[in-house]
Amino acid sequence: MLDKKVADLINNQVNKELYSSYLYLDFSVFYEEEGLNGFANWYMVQAQEERDHALLMLRFLQNNGVKPVLEAVDKPDKVLSDRLQVLEFGLEHEKYVTGLINNIYDAAYTVRDFRTMQFLDWFVKEQGEEEKNAEDLIKKMRLFGDDAKGLYMLNSELAARVYTAPSLVLD
Ligand code: FEO
Numbered sequence: 256m257l258d259k260k261v262a263d264l265i266n267n268q269v270n271k272e273l274y275s276s277y278l279y280l281d282f283s284v285f286y287e288e289e290g291l292n293g294f295a296n297w298y299m300v301q302a303q304e305e306r307d308h309a310l311l312m313l314r315f316l317q318n319n320g321v322k323p324v325l326e327a328v329d330k331p332d333k334v335l336s337d338r339l340q341v342l343e344f345g346l347e348h349e350k351y352v353t354g355l356i357n358n359i360y361d362a363a364y365t366v367r368d369f370r371t372m373q374f375l376d377w378f379v380k381e382q383g384e385e386e387k388n389a390e391d392l393i394k395k396m397r398l399f400g401d402d403a404k405g406l407y408m409l410n411s412e413l414a415a416r417v418y419t420a421p422s423l424v425l426d
Contacts, residue, residue: 258366262321264359265371269312271355273328276305278348281331282341289338291406293414297392298345300418307421308378314425315374339396346389353382377423 257265279302286294313323333344356378363371392413399405 256320257316257371258362258368261359261362261366261368261371262316262319264362265312265316266321266323268355268359269309269316269323270326270328271352272305272309272312274331275348275352276302276309277328278331278333279305279345281333281335282345285335285341286338291338291410293410293412294338297413297416300416301345303418304421308381311421311423311425315371318425319370339393339400342389342393342396346386346393349382349385349389353386356382 279298283295283298283302286292286298316323333341335341335344356375360372360375360379363369363375395409399409
């Protein structure tokens with residue numbers, strides 16, 4: 256059985272990850288409307304990954320004797336109008352999520368819950384990768400986004416991203 260505070264934070268994180276999925280789905284819709292199907296694909300894959308994160312959190316609760324409680328998912332709150340700014344919103348959001356994961360880790364550390372800490376290690380690493388991906392994308396957009404050929408090439412690169420199931424598997 257998990258500590259109540261740790262369990263509540265993980266339950267809340269299920270909702271936050273579902274919100275992340277919803278937010279990136281909104282990004283995908285924005286870029287599709289812009290005619291940038293590669294960017295739209297990138298965020299569609301990202302939305303799938305975020306859904307996986309939510310399901311991993313949910314399964315961890317179930318595997319540790321806690322019944323998950325599903326709350327309403329907020330409407331994506333960003334006004335999307337600028338191709339570069341949307342990418343910046345993505346990085347800002349990932350930094351926020353990193354803070355949430357760190358908070359759960361901190362709560363688990365406080366009660367010496369090594370099992371949850373070990374589970375969260377995967378997410379700590381994942382957040383590092385996601386922040387790096389978001390930063391790299393912003394850099395590329397700043398370098399090439401104002402040039403039609405550059406944008407075309409970048410869009411083609413992002414179109415190649417394919418969904419892969421998470422490396423963390425819980426029974
Ligand atoms: Fe689930 Fe983008 O962190």
